[in-house]
Amino acid sequence: MRKILLPSLIIVAASLLLIRIFYLQVINDTFKLKSENNAIKIKYDYPERGYIFDRYGKLLVSNQASYDIMVIPRELKNIDTLEFCQLLNITKEDYIEKIAKAKVYSPRLPSVFLAQLNKSEFAAFQEKIRKFEGFYFQKRSxxxxxxxxxxxxxxxxxxxxxxxxxxxxxYKSGDLIGVQGVEQSYEEILRGIKGVKYIQKDKYNREIGSYKNGKYDTIAVQGEDINLTLDADLQRYGEQLMINKRGGIVAIEPKTGEILSLITAPSYDPSILVGRQRSKNYTLLYYDSIAKPLYDRGLLAEYPPGSPFKILTGLIGLQEGVINEQTTYTCYNGFSYARGRFMKCHAHAPSQQLHNGIYNSCNTYFAQTYMRIISKYVKPSYAVDVWSNHLKSFGLGQFMGYDLPTGKRGNIPDSKTYKRIYPNGGWRGTTIVSNSIGQGEVLMTPIQLASMMATVANEGYYYTPHMIKKIKGEQIDPKFKVKHQTTIDKKHFKPLISGLFDVYNVGTARSLRVEGIDIAGKTGTAENFAKIGGKRVQLKDHSIFVAFAPKDNPKIAIAVLVENGGFGATIAGPIASLMIEKYLRKKITRIDLETRILNISLRDEYAKMGGMKAAEAIETTPKDISIKNNEFSNFTRKDTTTQN
Known part of the structure; x- marks a missing residue:
């Protein structure tokens, strides 16, 4: 038995190997198609990408024809390089460099020699392509x-x-791929499926027909169209309002989490990053250290939220039972005293309760509320974690899970934060009381501010913000239908909303009312420091405003942040009112506000930061922005002129 076991194993193994070889070489020859087979030429048919529409079906992004000049180095014969270079408007040095690069990739496989020619550039070359053996063109869009x-x-x-x-x-060499934005997030849906044709060649390298009569050929399938949640008119209007300003605007539909507008300023025309000039233009944008047009401030910039954060302080105070609607604090002569610490406040009536504390934006009220939250528990570290967990239930201090490929967490401090800052202990409520009014270690992005207001509008729940509304033939990610509930009881939102409504009636935004629209909002002014020349310098404050409308059936929640814009009611507030009216009415009645905002330029304010190096801007938000001279880049179209 032992004598025949080994020979039997050898025979069985050899038989299996022969069967597999026979299958691959005779029955199934698809592996030939995947190899660098000299007798088979592979041609790809590239589909059009899916079209992009807004929420109402307005076409935003379509396609145009483009042509790549492809080369197979091994097949180059008797090329008149002078004529070739003249046709394509390149130098002989360019030609030599591109051929060398193609050889490194593969002498026998095609690679891109010159990409993205338009119709007029391609026309002259097409007439004479037969003279340049080894070159052919690949149509793309x-x-x-x-x-x-x-x-x-x-x-x-x-x-x-x-x-x-x-x-x-x-992907193969020369293929195109989506980068940034929805092109990247929905690449597999938008790109479609390439078609493939296998062409048989004879020993003279001439095409003699389809391989196996086209048995393995496939046709291209166009990418699926998508509808975004974007309101195109609102987006355009918001970008106009932000000309000559820096910052971000995010508007969300509260009941769905759909993003209505996502604005970063300064911005640029997307068409400049198409075609042969893309690389040159992208380089100019990338190295524009003055305006940073590629930096999406709506998603990436982390700012101290300022007074809008008082909304959350009030809600947590109610939930923790340390205040109620009748709790009263006294604010003396425009200054507040929070258990041993002075905090500058606004001039208003001394006696403050929750309602007028909101519409007067009283620092005293919310500093005292915060101190009560911290002192409710024996250990400040435990109290800070309770406070922090309430905030995190709003989706703050973390990536929000939206369908765009970039973003920042913001920062919601907890006990671990203060153990790092104060390793020897000694911190207490008065040490960190600035958190109560959205300063201190608290940082939020504009999209987090907008989502926070959507949550308040919904009285305690939110949906993950998202940009996709519909995919032709497919369902959107089900996670965008999941309702996220906060740790704050619904009953506590109504008194806060009442105070936010009176911000527009008798409070800090009373000059921004829009007749016939009930808006609930909150002004904010965030301090702004930077290091210039080694010195800590206070720059003009950031202007912040958050709002939703209508008050009783909210259809839009919005956050506006304008860097170095000053008081919240000065620039950010008017922009919020205008955006809300534009969305709800599709027209503007507050022409006075519109005219004022369109004519405001903050270029001189930004120029004051001239010479500041990026490494020195460690306290400026966003922290990687620096202004190095007294002018904006002239390349950035949307930051050079004021439009009226």
């Missing part, structure tokens, strides 16, 4: 933007890099 706004939302498409090719076998 590039994006064609129907609008000149929303660049940060759309993202773009660019040639795939080697790293991506190694990770994903779908």
């Amino acid at each position: 590039l994006r064609d933007y129907e609008v000149d706004f929303g660049a940060n939302i759309f993202g773009g498409i660019t040639e795939v890099n080697e790293k991506t090719i190694e990770k994903n076998s779908y």
Whole structure:
């Protein structure tokens, strides 16, 4: 038995191997198609990307024809390089460099020699392509933007890099891929499916027909169209209002979490990143250290939220039972005293309760409330964690899970934060009381501020903000339908909303009312420090405003932040009122506000920061922004002129 076991195993193994070889070489020859087979030429048919529409079906992004000149180095013969270079308007040095690069990729496989020619550039070459053996053209489609706004939302498409090719076998050299924005987030849906044709060649390298009569050929399938939640008119209007300003605007539909507008300023026309000029223009935008137009302030910039944060302090105070609607604090002569610590306040009536504390934006009221929250528990560290967990139930201090590829967490401190800051202990409520009014260690992004207001509008719940509304033939991610409940009871929201409504009636935003629209809002002014020349300098405050409307059936929640804009009611507040009216009425009646905002330029204010190095701007928010001279970049179209 032992004598025949080993020979039997050898025979069985050899038989299996022969069967497998026969199958691969005779029955199934698909592996031939995947190899660098000299007798088979592979041609790809690239589909159009899916179209992008807004929430109402308005076309935003379509496609235009483009042509890549491809080269197979091994097949180059008797090329008149002078004529070739003249046709394509390149130098001989460019030609030599590109051929060398193609050889490194593969002598036998096609690679892109010159990408993204338009019809006119390609026409002259097409007439004489037969003279240049080894070259052929590949038709593709590039994006064609129907609008000149929303660049940060759309993202773009660019040639795939080697790293991506190694990770994903779908992509080949010269293929295009979505980068940034929804182009990246929904790449697999928008890109479609490439068609493939296998062409048989003879020993003279001439095409003689389809391989196996087209048995393995496939047709291209166009990418799926998508509808965004975006209101195109609102987006355009918001970008106009932010000309010559820096900051972000985010508007959300509270009942769904759908993003109505996502504005970063300064911005640029998305069409400049299409075609052969894309690389040059992108480089100019990337190295524009003055305006930072590629930096999406709506998603990435982390700011102290300022007075809008008092809304959350009040809600937590009610939930923890340390205050009620009748709790009264006294604010003396425009200054507040929070258990041994002075805090500057606004001039208003001394006696403050929750309602007028909100519409007067009283620092005293919310500092005292915060101190009661901290002193409710024996250990300040435990109290801070209770406070922190309430805030995190609003989605703060974490990535929100929206369907755009970039973002920041913001910062909601907890006991671990203060153990790092004060390793030897000694901190207490008075040490961190500035958290109560949205300063201190608290940081939020504009989209987090907008989501916070949507949560208040909904009286305690929110949906994950998202940009996708509909995908043709598919369902959107079910996570966008999940309701997130906060730790604050619904009953506590009504008194806060009442106070927010009176911000517009008798409070800090009474000059911003829009007749016939009940708006609930909150002004904010966040301190802004930077290090310039080694010195800590206080710059003009950031202007912040949050709101929702209508009060009783909210359809829009919005956050506006204008860097160095001053008081919240000065610039951010008017922008919020105008955006709300534009969305709800599709027209503007507060022409006075519109005219004032369109004519405000903060260029001189930003120029005061001239010479500040990025490494010195450690206390400026957003922290990686620096202004290095007295002018904005002239390249950034939307930051050069004021439009009336």
